[in-house]
Amino acid sequence: MRAVSADEATSSWDLGMVPRPFRVRKNRRELNDVVTLELEPESGEPMAFEPGQFTMLYLHGIGEIPISISGDPSHEGVLVQTIRSVGAVSEGFCNLSEGDMVGVRGPFGRPWPVEKTDGKNLLIMAGGLGLAPVRPAVYWALQNMDRIKKLNILYGARTPDDALFPSQLLGWEAVDDVKVLLTVDRPVDDWYGRVGVVTDLIADLDIDPQETIAMVCGPDVMMNFTIQSLRAWGLDGENVYVSLERNMKCAIGWCGHCQMGPHIICHDGPVFSAPEVAELMSVWEL
Ligand SMILES: Cc1cc2nc3c(=O)[nH]c(=O)nc-3n(C[C@H](O)[C@H](O)[C@H](O)COP(=O)(O)OP(=O)(O)OC[C@H]3O[C@@H](n4cnc5c(N)ncnc54)[C@H](O)[C@@H]3O)c2cc1C
Known part of the structure; x- marks a missing residue:
């Protein structure tokens, strides 16, 4: 793990630790236990990403999980994530309805080359x-x-x-x-x-x-x-x-x-x- 300076430690706002509000535009059931969510930023810039990157999805009062982005990188306006219900947090995301709010951090990680x-x-x-x-x-x-x-x-x-x-x-x-x-x-x-x-x-x-x-x-x-x-x-x-x-x-x-x-x-x-x-x-x- 790398050493973190005091300045860095206090600027978590810039470092991607604060979730942005996104609204569920669509929840499409793919399989019995798998859904694809389409999320739109409530305000601000759309989320640009590279193939292979993931986000941290936060559900208020339940928790936060890493989920890969499964959508088209050329469609920046909508964030598409496909989730299997395996536990409390992923189940919470699978049960969301149109209009519900979630928090999103990211995108993170090294993409496919x-x-x-x-x-x-x-x-x-x-x-x-x-x-x-x-x-x-x-x-x-x-x-x-x-x-x-x-x-x-x-x-x-x-x-x-x-x-x-x-x-x-x-x-x-x-x-x-x-x-x-x-x-x-x-x-x-x-x-x-x-x-x-x-x-x-x-x-x-x-x-x-x-x-x-x-x-x-x-x-x-x-x-x-x-x-x-x-x-x-x-x-x-x-x-x-x-x-x-x-x-x-x-x-x-x-x-x-x-x-x-x-x-x-x-x-x-x-x-x-x-x-x-x-x-x-x-x-x-x-
Ligand atoms: C970089 C990254 C990308 C991911 N992308 C996706 C994705 O696109 N879609 C998706 O559905 N899931 C994805 N996952 C897995 C997802 O993060 C976990 O399923 C989720 O964290 C489970 O949280 P939970 O609270 O619902 O269940 P928990 O209560 O934490 O776990 C329930 C059960 O699932 C098992 N489990 C938890 N995490 C994982 C995991 N990472 N792999 C296998 N089993 C696990 C636990 O051991 C336990 O048996 C990704 C994980 C990472 C690290």
């Missing part, structure tokens, strides 16, 4: 809710197809009904030079698609691994296996990026709650290259 994809293929690999934090990079790529070669999206869900943003996945698949492959762990009766883990889909790629940048997001175990599989496929680890989730409180690198080895995830991440974190990620429950 979209500029590295110039002249290369972009490979997005996501598992479950992990599609939400990479969706801004997909929006970015779709608006910059002249800068990249091909966009490939490999997505794994538990069941077909657990797939996030299903109509968008279909829409993206229809775009030239975009390939979307979906697999599920457990099929249902009318499922004729792929069954298996997301890493199985790598065999279906028809792009050169030497010319590819991968962005990976999902549960740690999925990201670990994906890093290994991408390396076996021929992708240099330096070109594989992951987004990590750890227990965060301050989001500005002060409190140390999200420390993992030498990294303060909120400040140095949440996006890391595979060599930066692969060894630490393989340590159970670190």
